[in-house]
Amino acid sequence: MVAIGALACSDCYGPSDNIIHARKVRRMQPEAQGAHTKPRGPLEWGQLNFLHTTDTHGWLEGHLKEQNYGADWGDYVSFIKHMRQKARRLGVDLLLIDTGDLHDGAGLSDATEPNGRVSNAIFENIDYDLLTIGNHELYVTDIAYETFNGFSKVYGEKYLTSNVQIINQATGEFEYIGNKYRYFTTDHGLRIMAFGVLFDFTGSSNVSKVIKAADLVKQQWFLDAIHFQKPIDLFVVIGHNPPRRTAPTSSFGLLYDTIRQHRPKVPITVFGGHTHIRFQNPMLVPIEKSDPFAEILSFMMRFQQVLSPSPSFSGKINPPGPTPTRRAIKVLVNETARASGNLPSLTSHTAYHSSISTLSSPILYSRRYLDWNRLTFAYHAVGSQDWRFDYYSGRKVTNDITVARKALNLSSSSLFGCAPRNYCQYCKQFGSEGNIFTLLETALGTTVVNKSRANIPRLVIINTGSIRFDLVEGPFTLDDSFIVSPFLDAFQFIPNVPYSIARQVLGVLNAGPFQKRSELSTQDFDFTPLTGEACPDGILFHPHKTMKRPGTITRGLDHRQSVVISPGYTTTDDFGTDGDDTTHSKIPNFPQPNDVQANASFPTDGSDPATVDLIFLDFIAKKYVIPALQSLGGKYTEADIEEYLPTTFTTNSYLPEFAKRVWQKGVPNCTLGNGVGTD
Numbered sequence: 001m002v003a004i005g006a007l008a009c010s011d012c013y014g015p016s017d018n019i020i021h022a023r024k025v026r027r028m029q030p031e032a033q034g035a036h037t038k039p040r041g042p043l044e045w046g047q048l049n050f051l052h053t054t055d056t057h058g059w060l061e062g063h064l065k066e067q068n069y070g071a072d073w074g075d076y077v078s079f080i081k082h083m084r085q086k087a088r089r090l091g092v093d094l095l096l097i098d099t100g101d102l103h104d105g106a107g108l109s110d111a112t113e114p115n116g117r118v119s120n121a122i123f124e125n126i127d128y129d130l131l132t133i134g135n136h137e138l139y140v141t142d143i144a145y146e147t148f149n150g151f152s153k154v155y156g157e158k159y160l161t162s163n164v165q166i167i168n169q170a171t172g173e174f175e176y177i178g179n180k181y182r183y184f185t186t187d188h189g190l191r192i193m194a195f196g197v198l199f200d201f202t203g204s205s206n207v208s209k210v211i212k213a214a215d216l217v218k219q220q221w222f223l224d225a226i227h228f229q230k231p232i233d234l235f236v237v238i239g240h241n242p243p244r245r246t247a248p249t250s251s252f253g254l255l256y257d258t259i260r261q262h263r264p265k266v267p268i269t270v271f272g273g274h275t276h277i278r279f280q281n282p283m284l285v286p287i288e289k290s291d292p293f294a295e296i297l298s299f300m301m302r303f304q305q306v307l308s309p310s311p312s313f314s315g316k317i318n319p320p321g322p323t324p325t326r327r328a329i330k331v332l333v334n335e336t337a338r339a340s341g342n343l344p345s346l347t348s349h350t351a352y353h354s355s356i357s358t359l360s361s362p363i364l365y366s367r368r369y370l371d372w373n374r375l376t377f378a379y380h381a382v383g384s385q386d387w388r389f390d391y392y393s394g395r396k397v398t399n400d401i402t403v404a405r406k407a408l409n410l411s412s413s414s415l416f417g418c419a420p421r422n423y424c425q426y427c428k429q430f431g432s433e434g435n436i437f438t439l440l441e442t443a444l445g446t447t448v449v450n451k452s453r454a455n456i457p458r459l460v461i462i463n464t465g466s467i468r469f470d471l472v473e474g475p476f477t478l479d480d481s482f483i484v485s486p487f488l489d490a491f492q493f494i495p496n497v498p499y500s501i502a503r504q505v506l507g508v509l510n511a512g513p514f515q516k517r518s519e520l521s522t523q524d525f526d527f528t529p530l531t532g533e534a535c536p537d538g539i540l541f542h543p544h545k546t547m548k549r550p551g552t553i554t555r556g557l558d559h560r561q562s563v564v565i566s567p568g569y570t571t572t573d574d575f576g577t578d579g580d581d582t583t584h585s586k587i588p589n590f591p592q593p594n595d596v597q598a599n600a601s602f603p604t605d606g607s608d609p610a611t612v613d614l615i616f617l618d619f620i621a622k623k624y625v626i627p628a629l630q631s632l633g634g635k636y637t638e639a640d641i642e643e644y645l646p647t648t649f650t651t652n653s654y655l656p657e658f659a660k661r662v663w664q665k666g667v668p669n670c671t672l673g674n675g676v677g678t679d
Helices: 073-090 119-123 141-158 220-226 252-262 335-340 349-353 374-382 392-407 436-447 478-484 499-511 618-631 654-662
Strands: 048-053 093-098 130-132 164-167 174-176 181-185 191-196 208-210 234-238 268-272 286-288 296-304 326-331 356-371 417-419 458-463 474-476 491-498 595-600 611-617
Touching: 048 073, 048 268, 073 093, 073 374, 073 392, 093 234, 119 141, 119 392, 130 141, 130 191, 130 234, 141 164, 181 220, 191 220, 220 252, 234 252, 252 268, 356 374, 417 654, 436 458, 436 595, 436 654, 458 499, 458 618, 474 478, 474 654, 478 654, 491 499, 491 618, 499 595, 499 611, 499 618, 611 618
Parallel strands: 048 093, 093 130, 191 234, 234 268, 268 286, 458 611
Antiparallel strands: 048 296, 164 174, 164 208, 181 191, 296 356, 326 356, 417 474, 458 595, 491 611
C-alpha cells in the first residue's frame, strides 16, 4: 500500500503537538467497542526497530468490553503489514518479538483441549522474527507437547528455548523444544545473535525441564555462540523472564554479565515478560510489554550513531522523521570481579550500581507503549485513515476469530447473566462496592453448597490469586468465566472444625505469603507494597500479579480543542514518564488481601456456631490451610481433607452459577458499561 503523502512533507508524520482528538473507528469483532483517543504523536524510527508482545494469554479477540483495548489479532496482522512496509520505505529494520505465555486467560485459548488448540493457529498468522516459551506452556504435559510438536515447528529457528528441554516421545531423550540460539542478518545487513531464556522455573510437568541460568552460561554451546565464528553487531536476549535484573527470579543480569565479560563492545538488548508490567531500564536496556492479555504493544527503537554495522549494511542510520534521542548508560563489570570470575550480584543494588560508569552510551533509544486498539494501529499505519487500514489477511484472521468464538460458544450465545457494574481487582478498596473480591464473599456463599450439608454453618476460603482479571459491566458469558477465573481448582473441606479455630484461619493466611501459582515472588516487582492509600505517583506495587500500574504523566494540551482522556494505563519506568503512546487518566490501585472468606448458614440469631465446615481450594489446602490450622492448635493433617463438591465444580464454575441465579435483570439485552476505571 502506498504511504500517505510524501516522506519529504513536513506533516506526513502526524501532528507535532499533543492535541488529543476524540474519534472512533469501526470495530472488528462484533462485540468490540471503538477507542476514542488517538496517540499523542508519531513514533520515532531508528536504524533498528522492534515491536514486542508478551503474555497474550489467549486474548486474541481483544478486550471486547474495554474501549482502549478492543483490537483483535486480525487488526494486528494488518498493522504489522503496514509497519513492515513503512520500515522498508524508511530504509530501516523492523523485528517482531514475542516472549511467551499464550494460554490461561481467555476462552479462545482455554475452552479447547488441550489449551491453545485453536488460539495457537490464529497466533501463528504473525510472522515473528524471534519468539520464546513461557511457563504457561509447561504446566500441563499435553500443552507442552503441543508446543513442541506443533507451535515450535511452525516458527522453526525463530523459536528460541535456550534453557528448556522436553522428552522426545520417539527417543525417550531430552531435547530442546525450540532452537538454542539464532544467528541471522537483518534485511539491511545487521548481524544479530539471539537467545531465548526462561526464568528458573520449577513448576513444569515431569516431561520437561528448565536448565538454570547459572548452568546455562557455563555450557560450551552457549560460550561458542557468544564467540560465534561470524561477526556480531548486536546480541538480543529475549525471555519470559522479569526484565529488572534485581528481581530474585530474573536471570537477565547473569546473562548480560556473562555476554559482556566475553564481548565487552557488542551492544546487548533484552526483552522480558512474565511480570505483567511495563518496564525499561536505561542500563541494560531491557523492555517488557506491560499489562497482560493483549492490552499494550511495545515499540522500541535503537539508533546506532557510532558503532559500525556490518560492511554489507544497506539501510539508513538517519531515517526521515522523528528519531530516538535517549541515551542508554554503560554497565561496566568490575575489573576485580572480572579477574576473579565473580560477576556482580544479581540481587544486590549496591554491587550492581557500583559497576555503572557515568559515561553515556553512543547508542540512542526510544520506546513507546501502544494501546491495543484499531485507532492506535490505524494512526501509526496509515495516518488514521481507517478505510485504508485493513488487509485481506487481517480481515480473514478477524473472521477466523469470530467463527472460532461462535464454535466454542464464547459469545453472547453463552450468556449466563448481566453483570450490573464493573468489579475490578485493584481499582477499588477491598470491602467496597465494585471490588471483585468483595463480590466473591457473596458469590461463594451463594454457590458453594453441598446439598447434604447445606444447613451446616460453613466458611469458604478462596485465594485472590485465583482471579486473573476484572469483571466488566455487561453480558457475563462463558468467555468471561475464563477471563476472570480460568483455573480449575476444586473445593475441599474439613468438617466440624471448632469455630474458635476456623474463624482465625483467614487472618493467618492473610498474614502469610501470597499463594503464588509459580515462582513469581512479590519481590520480582521490586517495588514497595502499598499499605494504605494508593501511591499518588510512580509505579505501584501490588502483592499479586499486578494488572494495573498507574503512574503520572503530564503533557501540554491545547484546550481550545475537544479533549477526551479516558481512564487507562499510565506508566513510570526507568526512562521516565514519556513512554505511553496515548494519554490516559490514572486508574487507582489499592492493595488486596491474600484470601477472602464467605460465611453461610450461620445461626439467624447472630450467635456463633460451635463448629463449621471449613471449605477451601485444593490449590491452597496442603501448603497453606493445614499449616494455618496447626499453628492455631488444630490437630489436623492432610488425611482430614475431604472433597466438598464434585471436582467438576471448580473456580471456573461458581461465577457462572452465581450469574445464572442473581444477575438475570436485563437478560438477554445487557447494558454494556464503559470499562474499568469509569465508575
